[in-house]
Amino acid sequence: MSNAGNAGGVPRFAPVILAGGSGTRFWPRSRRSKAKQVLALDGERTMIQQTVDRLLGVANAGDIWVITNELLHDEIERQLPDLKPTKILSEPAARNTAPACALAAFLLEKTDPDAVIGIFPSDHVVGSTERFAEVVRAGVKLAASGEKIVVLGVPATKAETGYGYIERGVESEEAAAVAGMEVRRVKRFTEKPHKALAEAFVASGNYAWNSGMFLWSARTLAGAIREHSPAMAPLMEKIAAAYGTPEFEKVFAEVYPQCENISIDYAVLEPRSAKGEEASGIYCLPADFCWNDLGCWSALHEHVGNCAPEDLAKKNVFDKTNQPCVDIDSKGNYVYAPGKAVALVGVSDLVVVETDDALLITTRERSQDVGKVVAELKQAGHENLV
Incomplete structure (x- = not known):
C-alpha cells in the first residue's frame, strides 16, 4: 500500500x-x-x-x-x-x-x-x-x-x-x-x-x-x-x-x-x-x-497449547526452558519457571508463574482475577512488586 x-x-x-x-x-x-x-x-x-x-x-x-x-x-x-x-x-x-x-x-x-x-x-x-x-x-x-x-x-x-x-x-x-x-x-x-x-x-x-x-x-x-x-x-x-x-x-x-x-x-x-x-x-x-487478545494466563495456555478446545483441559504447557518436565497424573496446567526442572504430580488446571522476586499460583479458571493481586500489593505499599 x-x-x-x-x-x-x-x-x-x-x-x-x-x-x-x-x-x-x-x-x-x-x-x-x-x-x-x-x-x-x-x-x-x-x-x-x-x-x-x-x-x-x-x-x-x-x-x-x-x-x-x-x-x-x-x-x-x-x-x-x-x-x-x-x-x-x-x-x-x-x-x-x-x-x-x-x-x-x-x-x-x-x-x-x-x-x-x-x-x-x-x-x-x-x-x-x-x-x-x-x-x-x-x-x-x-x-x-x-x-x-x-x-x-x-x-x-x-x-x-x-x-x-x-x-x-x-x-x-x-x-x-x-x-x-x-x-x-x-x-x-x-x-x-x-x-x-x-x-x-x-x-x-x-x-x-x-x-x-x-x-x-x-x-x-x-x-x-x-x-x-x-x-x-x-x-x-x-x-x-x-x-x-x-x-x-x-x-x-x-x-x-x-x-x-x-x-x-x-x-x-x-x-x-x-x-x-x-x-x-x-x-x-x-x-x-x-x-x-491474550488477556490472561489461561488465554496464553490456550494459545501456546495450540490444540483443539476439547483437548486444552488435558494439555500441560511449560516454558521452553523448563527441562526436564515431568507430569504424573496431571493435566491442563500452565507453568512458567525459566531454567528450572518442573514436576507436576496429581494436579490439574493450575497456573504457576515464577520470577526472581515473586511466585503466582492460581487456577486457569481464576486467572482473570490476577489483576486483583496487583491492587492488593499497591494498597499494602509493595510498590517494588508492581
Whole structure:
C-alpha cells in the first residue's frame, strides 16, 4: 500500500499502536516498567514487535505512531529502532483510549486530514498476517471513501464475557463494493455482557467480538471527538498546535491530564451508534484472521497449547526452558519457571508463574482475577512488586 499522501487517490495510512497499559493480569511477569506489550510471551518477538511486524505489511515504518507511557517509552524505542522517535509519544497521565485516539487524530488533521488512522492495541496475537493485511487494506479503502468509521469484528465462537460485542446489522452492498469483501452496518455495542446474554449473542449469529481495532480518517475521528466529547476537543487543539515546537512537552504535560478518562467506545462509538444503522456511519469488517487478545494466563495456555478446545483441559504447557518436565497424573496446567526442572504430580488446571522476586499460583479458571493481586500489593505499599 502506497502512503504517499493522496497521490493517485491512495490515502496515507497511519497506524496508531496503543501501548500504555500495565498488563496487570500477567503479573508477576508483567510490571509497570516491563508490561505485557514489551514481553515475549509466545516466541522470540515481543508483543509490540509482533504488532509492528504485521503492520509493516500494510504501512511504512515512518507512518507508524506509538502512544505509551513514560515507564515504557525507552524500552519501546529500543525494541522498535525502525520507527521515528518523534512518533513514540508518552502520555503524561493514563487517560484510557479516547484521549490517545484523539491525540493522533488532531495531530494528523493538521497536516493530512485525509490520512486514515488505524487504531491497534499493542498486545494482540494474529494467526494469519496475510488475512490481517487483506482486511486492513479493505478497511483503509472504506474509511477513506467518506465520513465512515470502520470497526474490525472478530467472529464470536464462544460466550466470552471478557470481551465487548458488536451487533451487526444489514449488509451494505455499497460499502462492500468499496472494500471488496462483506461489510455489515453496526447496530450497537455491548460491553462485557453476563454469561446468559453472551450465550444469546453467540447463538443469534449477528454478533462479533469487538477487537479494539478501528479505522477512520483523521478528519472523521477529530470531528467525532468534537461532536461527542466537546470538552476534550479544545484540549487536543492546544496540544496539536504545540506539536513540533519547543513548547510541546510543556503543553502536553499540562493539558493532556485534563482530558476525561474514558474509552473510545464510550466516548465516540456508543453515542454514534445510538443514531441508528443508517445515520451512524459505522461499518463492521470481519476480523477472521485467528485473533486472540491474550488477556490472561489461561488465554496464553490456550494459545501456546495450540490444540483443539476439547483437548486444552488435558494439555500441560511449560516454558521452553523448563527441562526436564515431568507430569504424573496431571493435566491442563500452565507453568512458567525459566531454567528450572518442573514436576507436576496429581494436579490439574493450575497456573504457576515464577520470577526472581515473586511466585503466582492460581487456577486457569481464576486467572482473570490476577489483576486483583496487583491492587492488593499497591494498597499494602509493595510498590517494588508492581
